[in-house]
Amino acid sequence: MSLGFFIAPASDVPIFRQIQQQIQQAVAVGKLRVGEQLPTVRTLAEELVINPNTVARAYQELIRDGVLESRAGRGVFVSERRQVFSDAERARRLRHSALQLCHEALLFDAGLTETRRILEEAWSELQGEISRRETSAEKKQP
Amino acid sequence: MSLGFFIAPASDVPIFRQIQQQIQQAVAVGKLRVGEQLPTVRTLAEELVINPNTVARAYQELIRDGVLESRAGRGVFVSERRQVFSDAERARRLRHSALQLCHEALLFDAGLTETRRILEEAWSELQGEISRRETSAEKKQP
Amino acid sequence: MSLGFFIAPASDVPIFRQIQQQIQQAVAVGKLRVGEQLPTVRTLAEELVINPNTVARAYQELIRDGVLESRAGRGVFVSERRQVFSDAERARRLRHSALQLCHEALLFDAGLTETRRILEEAWSELQGEISRRETSAEKKQP
Amino acid sequence: MSLGFFIAPASDVPIFRQIQQQIQQAVAVGKLRVGEQLPTVRTLAEELVINPNTVARAYQELIRDGVLESRAGRGVFVSERRQVFSDAERARRLRHSALQLCHEALLFDAGLTETRRILEEAWSELQGEISRRETSAEKKQP
DNA sequence: GTGGTCTAGACCACG
């Protein structure tokens, strides 16, 4: 099974950080277990159709943070010293993103109803994109 | 009275954009009113302990967006609200902000229902702030 | 091939705006096509013997206007044409340019009839340039 | 009779230069004769509702250029060494302004018909403004 | 006094 990573090249968040965050999250919820090996830089780079340097950069940061560890000649693995976001941090960050959207809506004279609709459309769009990618990934390695 | 701007120099978000967002939000919720003068470039730069050019850049962008206007030799003011962007551009920008929220939600394993709830809470919070401000303004000039 | 940009350092018009206008005009008449890459900031700065920041500023403004787009780590390109501004803003800007012409006409004691004639001549000149370019493009890719 | 100067504070051209150009033009076409006295800085500033420094600056530049001369304690007068724009310069500058408008029109997908209409509207607007000012000036000193 | 422009040069982010 694919790890289901996805990247949004047009996002404000740099690609390497998107990857970093998703790996960290996957470790936190147990989708990636302690000691488990990650895809090689080149494999993941090909899967996401991005520059290998970008993947390497994400791994590097996670190694520095103690989430991953590199075993010479064998690859990159989930380290014992993994860390997760606290619930408070999670709530804080989601609230912050929501407020950003609300401010933009205010600026553009959009009401709650319209804003909610736009959110739902963005959500569907994103879900569609993800499932499309998973399908094409399954075709490659069924 | 100070506008209570603050910056986080270590943030991923560039300083000039932090200022820009805070001003835009202050205008959106009515903390800054149409015609009101902003602190001078030099004053705000001193207050935030940053380079005047950085403040100037933030002002510059807001002037281009039609939020502020510069009056030669006198300073920078909140401009009359007018629609600068086309409907397509407006939709593009709102969609972009919504996608940011969706990405954050996906990262934290929040479903659409929870995300929608968070949006609504943020919305109420903002509306509360706005009406509180309007009420206090009516008391001043009834 | 060089794009033939040139600047007049002694002009009242700021350098970055001279560059901006020349690029915008090059795009308008088809001298620069959608998707085409612009000279790098450093290259153009060297060619014009000015500071790279000044070139960057010109690019920056055109990106904000939706004329150019920056692709991270790769360079700056002519972007797909899209309508960024509202009808009101579009009218505002056209009116502004028209007023500039009227002021100049008034200054030189030209009447409306003569001014209109001058406008029509300039228009023909530009159209000629555009169609000449289109013709030569068809020859390349018939 | 008023000299019929007018200024457009919203123009790209600085106010002091607008005044400077109009005086120079008035001298060129004989509306102001050699040896004739100009309004005092304060008078003209009041008439145009602008800062006296701005008028002084315009006079200063014209004195430097030899168009005007200052006679200590008596005022500012049209000098013998006046100069005018050549016909070629006049045509060049009008054509340049017209081209600017055409480029803007191209960018905004406006046709010749629409552009001509916008020019005519701007023209009427300007004429209206001028006659309005003359009327109010006559009221003050009939 | 105000903001606007430009330079020089450093450092960072991204691919």
Added chain:
DNA sequence: GTGGTCTAGACCACC
């Protein structure tokens, strides 16, 4: 290699 950000400091334009 690309562009993006920030600083320091100069000079100018305007009121």
